[in-house]
Amino acid sequence: MGIFKLFGKKPGREEPTSSDKPASKKTRVKGQNTVIGQVQDDEALTHALTEKKHIARATERKIDAIEFEMSRDMGRPKSVASKTANDGPLTRTAPNQFHTDFVATDFQSTVALSMQTTELILGQTDLQAAPMAQIESVPLLEEAAILFATGQTKVAEHMLRSAIDLDNLGTATSLAWFMLFDLYQIEQNQYAFESLSLDYAGKYETSPPIWRNSDANKDAPASKDESAVPSLTFPSKLDGEIIKLLQKLNGFSENSKVLKLDFGRVKTVDPVGCGLLLRAIRNLQKTKHDLVLVAAQNLTEQIRSILEVGRRDETEAPWLLLLEILQLLQLKEVFEEASIDYCVTFEVSPPAYEAPTNKVTTAVPEPVSEEDNSDRFLMPKSIEGSTDALVKQIAAFAKDHQLIILDCSQLERVEFGASAQLLNGLVPISSSKDKSIQFHEVNYLVMHLFNAMGLKNVAAIFPRKQS
Incomplete structure (x- = not known):
């Protein structure tokens, strides 16, 4: 017994119970599972990032491939093609020529290493007045229209300017802007018009109305330089197929210092088309070509429609094209707003505004007037004094038409007294059976005058589009 007591267990020290061991083992297993889960999540995120990078690079390679095919089809310039292998290094062509040596780094992949998103909405205020048969009566605006109709242009301008500054007309404030735009257009005050355009773009974050050239310039014979300006009209869909147009653009640029680009028909855009157009425009700027942009604001709206702040697509080309066009239009405040959205989306420093060094002018699409004379009556530039002759012409036109447009x-401009005469002359026509009268493309000053005089009770009034 002594020996067993000597080598036996000391009293007071107990072995851990069987229930203690599994507890520590469970803790280790749980920790291992957490680490494994984190590793799996990291692998999944890395895989997603890699996949997006591949998509972005594939889009850029597609743009590069399209441009390469274009440059190969066009062949080498004469200065290059005349060289043989033994002639030594090839010489570069003149810097004032436009070529397709585009650089693939003109824009970058939009997939960053971090995938943080920002929940912001690209807010756009659509203040374009839609055509309407009955226009809301706004006494202040109607008073300004009457002042303009009676020849008190400066008073009307001051009243509209005050309404815009006070901004107390609610949704009708936008109508005051349009009335003032029309006033400056009619008075041929382009400086005031452009200054108002900057204020409008800054307030509503959308493109302002376009300055239209005077009729005097349209009637004057076109000079050789103006008539010889090559024009390129882009299709309804701006995609990879525009490479065919860019081939023509390349040929035009070699023979003309001024180029006209018409975006009036563009209805949809995609990243590939935006990338191709972006590189073409940048090359035209490098070669110091002067540009005439037709309906450029339409292009900006179509680009905005596919963008979303905080969402990174396969390429940032649409964003950069939007910023490029805004710079060409010299809309600095709108550019800065868009650059901030671009900065938030891609987590980079916002690009600085750079005014174009080449001459850039804007124009509106030329109206298509093939059968306009047959289905509508063209109103004169100004209506003053007696309207008897005008009413007789409208009545003669109405005999052959149920819908009198x-x-x-x-x-x-319509003189105040003439507007009352016009109303009296149109009442018998509108009261005839199966006859209806519509005023189309009415400027906002005349529209509110008609509204105040009661013409909206005998005819539908459709205001002029400001885009």
Whole structure:
């Protein structure tokens, strides 16, 4: 017994119970599972990032491949093609020529290493007045329209300017802007018009109305330089197929210092088309070509429609094209707003505004007037004094038409007294059975005058589009 007691276990020290061991083992297993889960999540995130990078690079390679095919089809310039292998290094062509040596780094992949998203909404205020048969009566605006109709242009301008500054007309404030735009257009005050455009773009974050050239310039014979300007009209879909147009653009640029780009028909855009157009425009700027942009604001709206702040697509080309066009239009405040959205989306420093060094002018699409004379009556530029002759012409036109469309695209001003005569002359026509009268393309000054005089009770009034 002594020996067993000597080598036996000391009292007071107990072995851990069987229930203690599994507890520590469970803790280790749980920790291992957490680490494994984290590793799996990291692998999944890395895989997603890699996949997006591949998509972005594939889009850029597609743009590069399209441009390469274009440059190969066009062949080498004469200065290059005349060289043989023994002639030594090839010489570069003149810097004032436009070529397709595009650089693939003009824009980058939009997939960053971090995938943080920002929940912001690209807010756009659509203040374009839609055509309407009955226009809301706004006494202040109607008073300004009457002042303009009675020849008190400066008073009307001051009233509209005050309404814009006070901004107390609610949704009708936008109508005051449009009325003032029309006033400056009619008075041929382009400086005031452009200054108002900057304020409008900054407030509503959308493109302002476009300055239209005077009729005097349209009637004057075109000079050789103006008539010889090559024009390129882009299709309804701006995608990879525009490479065929860019081939023509390349040929035009070698023979003309001024180029006209028409975006009036563009309805949709995609990243590939935006990338191709972006590189072409940048090359035209490098070669110091002067540009005439037609309906450029339409292009910016189509680009905005596919963008979303905080969302990174396969390429940032649409964003960069939007910023490029805004710079060409010299819309600095709108550019800065868009650059901030671009900065938030891609987590980079916002690009700085750079005014174009080449000459850039804007123009509106030329109206298609094939059968306009047959289905509508063209109103004169100004209506003053007696309207008897005008009413007789409208009545003669109404004999052959159930729908009498009065085209006011050229109408600038209606004298106050003449508007009352016009109303009295149109009442018998509108009261005839199966006859209806519509005023189309009415400027906002005349529209509110008609509204105040009660013409909206005898005819539908459709205001002029400001885009």
